[in-house]
Amino acid sequence: MTQHHFPESFVWGSATAAYQIEGAATEDGRGPSIWDTYSHTPGRTLNGDTGDVAADHYHRWADDLGHIADLGLGAYRFSISWPRVQPGGSGRFNQAGIDFYSRLVDGLLERGVRPVATMYHWDLPQELEDAGGWAARETALRFQEYAAGIVGALGDRVHTWTTLNEPWCSAYLGYASGVHAPGRTEPAAALAAVHHLNLAHGLAGRVVRELAPSAELSVTLNLHVIRGASDSAADQDAVRRIDALANRAFLGPMLDGEYPADLLADTASVTDWSFVREGDEKLIAVPLDVLGVNYYSSTLVRAWDGVSARSDADGHGASTSTPWVAAENVDFLPQPGPYTAMGWNIDPPALTELLLRLQREYPSQPMMITENGAAFDDVVSADGRIHDDRRIDYLRRHIGAMADALAQGADVRGYFVWSLLDNFEWGYGYDRRFGIIRVDYDTQVRTWKDSAHWYQRLAATGQLDQAAK
Ligand code: IFM
Secondary structure (H helix, E strand, O other): OOOOEOOOOOEEEEEOOHHHHOOOOOHHHOOOEHHHHHHOOOOOOHHHOOOOOOOOHHHHHHHHHHHHHHHOOOEEEEEOOHHHHOOOOOOOOOHHHHHHHHHHHHHHHHOOOEEEEEEEOOOOEHHHHHOOHHHOHHHHHHHHHHHHHHHHHHHHHOOEEEEEEOHHHHHHHHHOOOOOOOOOOOHHHHHHHHHHHHHHHHHHHHHHHHHOOOOEEEEEEEOOOEEEOOOOHHHHHHHHHHHHHHHHHHHHHHHHOOOOHHHHHHOOOOOOOOOOOOOHHHHHOOOOOEEEEEOOOOEEEEEOOOOOOOOOOOOOOOHHHOOOOOOOOEEEOOOOOOEOOOOOEOOHHHHHHHHHHHHHHOOOOOEEEEEOOOOOOOOOOOOOOOOOHHHHHHHHHHHHHHHHHHHOOOOEEEEEEEOOEOOOOHHHHHHOOOOOEEEOOOOOOEEEOHHHHHHHHHHHHOEHHHHHO
16 A cells, blocks of 8 residues: 655645534624525525524634644634625624634634635625626725735734635636526626636735735635546547636636636637726736645536537536536536535546646646545444545545645645535535534534544544554
8 A cells, every 4th residue: 555645844624614614694793695695595505505503603613623623633724704794895894703703713823723714705795796796896896805804803813815715616606507696697797707706816815915924825726627538629629618717717817917818719709808907917916825726526528519419417507507608519428436425526536637737837836725525425323423434535535646746746735624514515505514523403513523533643643544544
């Protein structure tokens, strides 16, 4: 068996997001977000689940920090709820909300855990959506103001500031397929949202540089590993097209300072991109200390001739509600199993491939895996334990794949398991469990799954095979 070693400085962490765990949706001055509106709209989420109570972390944060400390983790990635700290998305800040995150950050520091704060994990204040949401440029300017408020308050007590989580989801799932809040299905608005999210990143990143110069700056992208069904020119062009929409629409402006020309050409029938103003792309390219990479599964495409039966197996909704703007000539193919409870294929080598691609294309850009993990249908055994062997196997294989990339020169500084706790899995409500710690939603009791014990050993030893025993 291969022994994987990680550098002494390698950081093991876990990740969560505000709307998925906090609950307390109307407490202490929190305003409504697009996810409150969306989840309360009949038919939008499985079983009509909402984040009203979630894992009640707003009240149980100190106990949850205890779990992080007991796991022996070096870092914790959480998100700040914009409507909790600035209820209307502009103007007045809510001191009670800021105090909550201030206590959380201090609690982490007291326990020797690095705070990694995400400014935006999808909970846009509803008032801003009513004024146009991410399709409107003004939202990026409001984000800059919000960033100045929270960075001013928490500053460099936060070790790493992450501007956005997965803008791909915010833009395409929120505004094209509508399977996420705000539930709009307007392709042109989705591309405008791509740009305004990128702009928001650049503006907020510059706020971090100015107000917290010793903090690290990052952004988290869910980058896609896209393979073609064959080497044919047509299938490889389908790969290029989806790579532009999924990956280079963000990597381009953020790391190269410009949108890729092929993206603009491919989407010309949807928009002329006139919302990109002179100087925007340079603003967006704020230098990053670390690029956050989220990875769960891979994507298989082929060119579609418009005649043969289409598979539409991208796991993000049928063709009538596709997130893939201007990709009518691309078909998403089913992949070989096994699958997680999300129906996502398990493909660890794709993670190695992704990290090596990024290393090759951006050789001076350090990286961090800011999310990786799996939902499975966990069972509480008669002994009261959760023997989640499939999750352990998933984690072990993906961490091994990351180690393979490290061994081949990828500069990966840390790994955050998704997720610390079972939580509100967006459109799937509480039906899908990603946590290494189980949450009983009736009692809010937390129980470590076997994967939590396994991860604790990995964090203690830094040796994957030893952790596997
Ligand atoms: O739960 C989500 C998280 O909010 C963002 N990344 C993917 C996870 C699993 O779907």
